[in-house]
Amino acid sequence: MLKKTAALFISFASFIACNDGGLEVENIDFNGINISYCGILDLEEELLFKLNDRETLILELPNAFFTLEEKNREYTIPSAAQLTYRVFDDKVTSTYFCSLIPEINPKVVNSYDAVGGKLLVTSTLNSETDQYDYTIELQEVSFALNENERITNLSIEEFGALSFNAN
Template sequence: MKKLYIVFLLIFISSCDDGDLQIESLDFNDVDVQTCTAIDIAQANTLFKINDDEALILILEANVLTQEEGTITVNMTSSTSSTITYRIFSDTVTSDYFCDNIPPSSPTVLDEIIALEATIIITTTATGTVDVPEYEHYIELNSITLKTSNDERITDLSVDEFGTITTN
């Protein structure tokens, strides 16, 4: 009986409290990117990905998307208008939360973390015709630095395939 008591005591002493949010990775690669409105390159655009009770929101400032083929790199910092926000909700979230004029009262946001910096890579390819120009924009997010509400810094997160959006 003493041995069993000692084993339980060791387990109890060596256990730790994981009450703080621990983000080891952003798992959004296999989730489709969504928008609420048609993409307008002359305006800021909100793109989001939902993974059950998590959401990754990318706001691209006006004129970041272009109608020229090539690759551009946007170094997002606190002084740029483009932002990346990671939210954790109390329950599964749907696009209605982002697209309704008045968001539903449930689920609620448990934590919201705004990225301090990141590298946004956008590769644009012409896919339309001369008469109907259309462009595909493939977006990657690299070197994301998050700072949690308890001042923990999480660096070098990435979403290799944020998604592809189309403009015309």
């Protein structure tokens, strides 16, 4: 009986020691949430983000990412584009990203940088609207907080869709 009690106590102590009390992320799911950006969307846009209450998914794009041509492209993350998942201590809005003077609240609780994955971009000319429609997808994305903490249970497939006038 004493051995069982000691084993139970050690198991419980190990469980508590592994949990720092912070937010544990089990799943990241931004599918169905619209893309946000600052100001008027144009071809020079380099920062796209998705807001989900206290969470954000931030996509930083290289210069001249959007072009007015029909094309399928594939980029590697993080070498060609940066993807970051952040958890805040309170609800976050687009003002956090778009202010000239950055807000001090809400505060970032955790920031996970993507350490691998693919960014797939399809652009097509919509002859009815005379716009180029872009579909942005993510594949095989893996995030890391540090060497010991990774998020791999992801439900991220679509990042979203955008359109630009052809003229």
